[in-house]
Amino acid sequence: MRKDYLPMALGFWGVAVPLVAFGVFLCRTAAERITVFVAAGIFGPVGYFISRAKQ
Amino acid sequence: MKLGTIDWAFIVWYFALSIGIGLYYSKKAGRSISEYFLSGRSLPWWLLGTSMVATTFSSDTPLAVTGIVIKDGVSGNWFWWNFLLGSTLTVLFFAHLWRRAEVVTEVEFIHLRYSGRAAEFLRGFKALYLGIPVSCIVFGWVTLAMVKIIQITFHTSGIAALAVCLSLTVFYTTLSGLWGVVATDMLLFGVAMLGSIVLSVVSVEKAGGIGTVVTSLKALSAQTGKDYLSVFPSFGQALPLAFFVAVFIQWWAVYYPGAEPGGGGWVAQRMLAARNAKHAVSGTLWFNIAHFVIRPWPWILTALAALVLFPGLARAPAGDMEASYPRMIGCLPAGIMGLVIASLFAAFMSTIESIVNLSGSYLLNDFYRPFVRRDAPERHYVLVSRVLVVIVALLGAGFSYVLGSVKMGWQLIMELSGGIGLVLLLRWYWWRVNAWSEIAALSSSAALAVYLKRFPDSVLVRGLSSGLERAGFRVDAWGTNIILIVAFTTVVWLAVTFLTPPDDTQHLLAFYRKVRPGGFWRPIARLHGTRYRLQAAPFAGWALAIVMILCFLLGIGRIVFAGFAAGAAYLAAGAAAAVLLAGAINKIDWEGQ
Numbered sequence: 017m018r019k020d021y022l023p024m025a026l027g028f029w030g031v032a033v034p035l036v037a038f039g040v041f042l043c044r045t046a047a048e049r050i051t052v053f054v055a056a057g058i059f060g061p062v063g064y065f066i067s068r069a070k071q
Numbered sequence: 072m073k074l075g076t077i078d079w080a081f082i083v084w085y086f087a088l089s090i091g092i093g094l095y096y097s098k099k100a101g102r103s104i105s106e107y108f109l110s111g112r113s114l115p116w117w118l119l120g121t122s123m124v125a126t127t128f129s130s131d132t133p134l135a136v137t138g139i140v141i142k143d144g145v146s147g148n149w150f151w152w153n154f155l156l157g158s159t160l161t162v163l164f165f166a167h168l169w170r171r172a173e174v175v176t177e178v179e180f181i182h183l184r185y186s187g188r189a190a191e192f193l194r195g196f197k198a199l200y201l202g203i204p205v206s207c208i209v210f211g212w213v214t215l216a217m218v219k220i221i222q223i224t225f226h227t228s229g230i231a232a233l234a235v236c237l238s239l240t241v242f243y244t245t246l247s248g249l250w251g252v253v254a255t256d257m258l259l260f261g262v263a264m265l266g267s268i269v270l271s272v273v274s275v276e277k278a279g280g281i282g283t284v285v286t287s288l289k290a291l292s293a294q295t296g297k298d299y300l301s302v303f304p305s306f307g308q309a310l311p312l313a314f315f316v317a318v319f320i321q322w323w324a325v326y327y328p329g330a331e332p333g334g335g336g337w338v339a340q341r342m343l344a345a346r347n348a349k350h351a352v353s354g355t356l357w358f359n360i361a362h363f364v365i366r367p368w369p370w371i372l373t374a375l376a377a378l379v380l381f382p383g384l385a386r387a388p389a390g391d392m393e394a395s396y397p398r399m400i401g402c403l404p405a406g407i408m409g410l411v412i413a414s415l416f417a418a419f420m421s422t423i424e425s426i427v428n429l430s431g432s433y434l435l436n437d438f439y440r441p442f443v444r445r446d447a448p449e450r451h452y453v454l455v456s457r458v459l460v461v462i463v464a465l466l467g468a469g470f471s472y473v474l475g476s477v478k479m480g481w482q483l484i485m486e487l488s489g490g491i492g493l494v495l496l497l498r499w500y501w502w503r504v505n506a507w508s509e510i511a512a513l514s515s516s517a518a519l520a521v522y523l524k525r526f527p528d529s530v531l532v533r534g535l536s537s538g539l540e541r542a543g544f545r546v547d548a549w550g551t552n553i554i555l556i557v558a559f560t561t562v563v564w565l566a567v568t569f570l571t572p573p574d575d576t577q578h579l580l581a582f583y584r585k586v587r588p589g590g591f592w593r594p595i596a597r598l599h600g601t602r603y604r605l606q607a608a609p610f611a612g613w614a615l616a617i618v619m620i621l622c623f624l625l626g627i628g629r630i631v632f633a634g635f636a637a638g639a640a641y642l643a644a645g646a647a648a649a650v651l652l653a654g655a656i657n658k659i660d661w662e663g664q
Contacts, residue, residue: 023095027258030088031265034081035410042077042406051272052407055265062261069115 021066028063032056074225078409085262085413086239089420092258093243093251100248103449107248107456108175108432109344116350118253119341120357122425125256126337127329127362128263130419131216133370138393140374141384144299145628148367150317152624154330157322157492158359159616161334163609166355167348167661168499169339171586177201177339178437181506183585184498186578189506191441198437201336203466206430208484209328210423210467217419218471223397224412236416237423241464244424245457249344252424259421264365266414269407270399271369274376277402281633284372287379295385299375302628312539312550324492324557325485332492333499337425340432348661356616356656364623368631373399426467431460486520488513489553490560500590500605502583505574511567516560523552531555587663603663612655619648 035056043049074082100107114122139147174180178201181194214233221232243251278284288299298305304314323332334342338355345351377395378384384395400411435456444451494512498504523532527548535555536546544550573579576598583595589605596602626641 023092024254024257027088027092027255028261030084031258031262034084035265038406038410042404044404045276047272047276048269048404048407051269055268059261059265066257069117 021069025063025067028059028066032059032063035059074409074412075405077406078412081406081409082413082416085417089255089258089417090239090243093247093255093424096248096250096254097243097246100246100250101450101453104175104436104452104456106250107453108340108428108436110249110253112173112344113346114253114341114344114350114354115346116352116354116357118257118354119345119350120354120361121260122253122256123338123341123355123358124361124366125260125263125421126425127422128260128366128418129213129216129422130220130415131213132366132418133267133373133415134216134219134393134396136367136370137374137377137396138389140299140371141378141387141392141395142389143304144297145302145371145375146298146304148371149304149314152363153317154322154327155359155363155617155620156318157332158330158355158362159613159620160323160332160496161338162352162355162359162616163613165333165496165499166342166345166351167663168586168588169334169342170345170348170351171663172343173585174343175436176343176432177335178433181509182437182441184574184582185506185509186575187506189510190574193506193510194437195442198433202430202433202438202463205328205484206426206463207467207470209426210464211471213419213422213426214468214471217415219394220397220415223394224400236420237464237468240420240423241427241461244427245460248456249340249428252428253341253344255424256421259417260361262410262417263414263421264369266411266417267366267369267373270403270411271372271376273403273407274373274380274399278376278379281631284375284379285632287382288375291378291382291385297385299378300632302625310544312544312546315544316550316553320553320557323496324490325553326488326491326495327485331495333496335495337429340429348663349656352656352661356652359616359620360623363620364627367624368627370396372631423464427460427464430463431456434459434463486523486552486556487517489520489556490516490558493557493561494564499586499588500592502579502592502595503568503573505568505571507571508564508568512560512564515563516556519556519559520552523555606659608655608659612652612659615648615652615655619645619652621645622648 033056035052039049039052039056043052099111103111105111136148139150169180172180172183174183178194178197181190181197184190185193214237217233217236218230225232243255247254275281275284278287285300292298292300304311321327322330326332326335328336329338331338334355338358342351342355345354373396377399381395384392397415400408403411435452439455439459440452491509491512494504494508498509523529526532532548532551532555536551539546539551576595579595580598583592583599583603587603589603593602622641622645626638626645629635629638629641
C-alpha cells in the first residue's frame with residue numbers, strides 16, 4: 017500500500033460501500049439500481065488502482 | 072424538497088471523507104513553498120489532470136450548461152467546446168515548456184522570461200490583478216451559484232450551510248496546500264460526476280425514457296423553430312458572428328480562466344507540479360478528455376429531460392432555465408438526493424480550494440517574496456501563505472455577498488483581456504517579445520474594452536458591423552467587440568515590440584538554455600551554440616487530439632440517443648486517433664535534450 021495515495025484510495029472505497037447499500041435498499045427502479053451498482057463498480061477498482069499507483 | 076436522515080447521513084459522511092483526506096497532507100505541505108504550492112513537483116499525470124478537471128467542474132457549470140441547452144439546444148455548447156482547440160494546443164506545445172521552466176507560478180514566468188524594471192512591474196501588477204480581483208470574481212461567481220442551488224433545494228437562504236461549507240474547505244486547504252487540494256479533487260470529481268450521472272438517469276426516466284425525450288423534443292422543435300438535439304448549429308441564411316468568433320478567434324485570443332492561451336492559472340500550476348515534462352503533457356491531455364468528453368453529456372441529458380417535463384422552460388427567462396438543474400433534484404428518491412446534493416457541494420469545494428491556493432501563490436511568490444520580504448526562512452513563507460489564503464477567502468466571500476451581477480463583471484474581465492492571447496503564446500516561441508509587449512497588450516486591450524463599453528455605438532463598431540453584414544454574417548455586439556479588440560491589441564503590441572529594445576541577451580540566453588523552446592530564437596540559439604527546433608510530431612499530435620476528442624464527444628452523444636451504430640463508428644474513429652496520438656506523444660522528446 018502506497019502511503020501518499022492511501023487516503024485517496026480510502027476515500028473512493030468510502031464512497032463505493034454506501035453506494036452498494038443505496039443500490040440494495042433505496043433504489044426504486046432497475047435503471048437507478050444499475051447506475052448505482054455500475055458507479056460502485058467503478059469507485060471500488062479506482063480506489064484499488066490508486067492504492068497501487070507508482071509513487 | 073425535504074431531505075431524509077439517509078440523505079443527511081451521506082452528506083455528513085462525504086464531508087468527513089473530504090476533510091479527512093485534506094488534513095492528512097497538512098504536515099507534508101508545511102515543509103516548504105514548493106511543497107505547499109506545487110506538491111514538491113511530484114504529481115503523476117492522472118492526479119494532476121483529474122485535479123484540473125475537478126477545478127473547472129464547478130457548482131455553476133451544470134447550471135450554465137443546462138441554461139445553454141434549454142435556450143439553444145445541444146449545439147449551443149460550441150460556446151465553450153471551441154476552447155478544445157486552444158486546450159489541445161497547450162497539451163502539445165506548452166505543457167512541457169511550463170514544466171521545464173520550473174517556476175512556482177504562472178506570474179513568476181515573467182521574471183524568468185523578461186528582464187529589467189518593466190518585467191518587475193509587470194510581475195507585481197499581475198500578481199495583484201490575478202491574486203485579488205480576478206480570484207474574487209471567480210470566487211463570487213461560484214459561490215453565488217451555490218447559493219442559488221441551496222435556495223432552490225432547501226427553500227431557505229442557506230447562508231449558514233454555505234458558511235459551514237466554505238469554512239471547512241478553507242480550513243483544510245489552508246493547512247494542506249496543493250497536496251490536499253489535488254488529493255481531495257480526485258474524490259470530489261468522482262462524487263461530482265456520480266451525482267450528475269445519477270441525476271441524468273433519473274431525469275430521463277422521469278421524462279418517459281430516451282425515446283420519449285427525443286420524440287417530445289422533435290415536436291417542441293417544430294413549435295419553436297429550434298433544433299434542440301442537433302450537435303451542430305444550423306446556420307440558415309447567415310453565419311452567426313458569435314459562432315465564427317468562438318471557433319476562429321476566441322480560443323487563441325481571449326484569456327479565460329481555465330482555458331488560457333498557452334496555459335495559465337490552475338492549469339499551469341498543475342503542469343508546474345508534474346513529476347516531469349511527459350507527466351505534464353499526459354496529465355493535460357487527460358484533463359481535456361475528461362473536460363470535453365466525460366463531463367457534458369449527463370448535464371445535457373438532464374437539461375433535455377427538464378425541457379420535456381416543463382415545456383414552458385423554452386420561453387422562460389435565462390435564470391429559470393439554469394435553475395431547472397437543481398429543480399430536477401426534487402425528482403430523486405431518498406438517499407440518492409443526498410448523494411446528488413453532496414456532488415454539487417463537491418463541485419463547489421473543488422473550485423474554491425483551487426482558487427484560494429492559487430491566489431495565495433500569486434500574492435506570496437510574486438508580490439510578498441520579491442517586493443516585501445526577501446530571504447526569509449521557508450517556514451515564514453509557508454505561514455504567510457496560509458494567512459494569505461485565509462485573507463483571499465474572506466475577500467472572496469465578502470465580494471460574493473455584495474455582488475449583484477457577476478456575469479457582467481465576468482464578461483468585462485474577458486473583454487478587458489480580450490486581445491492578449493497571442494502575446495501569451497508567442498512569448499515562448501519568439502525571442503523578440505519583451506515585457507513591454509505584454510504591458511502594451513494588456514493596456515490596449517483594457518482601454519479599447521472600456522471605450523467600447525462607454526460608446527457601444529461608435530463609428531468603429533458601426534463600420535465593422537455593416538462590413539460584416541455585407542460579408543454575410545449575422546452580427547452581434549460580443550463578436551464585433553472581440554474582433555475589434557483583438558485586431559487593435561495585436562497591432563499595438565507588435566508596434567511596441569519593435570519600438571522597444573529586446574531583453575538583455577544574457578537573460579534570454581539563460582531562459583533559452585533552461586526552457587529549450589523551438590521557434591524563432593535564431594540570434595539567441597547562435598550564441599548558445601545549439602538550436603532547438605520545432606518538431607513535426609506535435610503538429611500531427613494536435614490534429615489527432617482534436618479529432619480524438621471530437622469523435623469521442625460525438626460518439627457518446629450518438630449512443631445516449633440510442634444511435635448505436637453511428638456512435639460505435641465515432642468511438643472507433645476516436646480510438647484510432649488515440650492510438651496514433653499515443654505513438655506521436657511517445658516519439659516526441661519532451662525533455663528537449
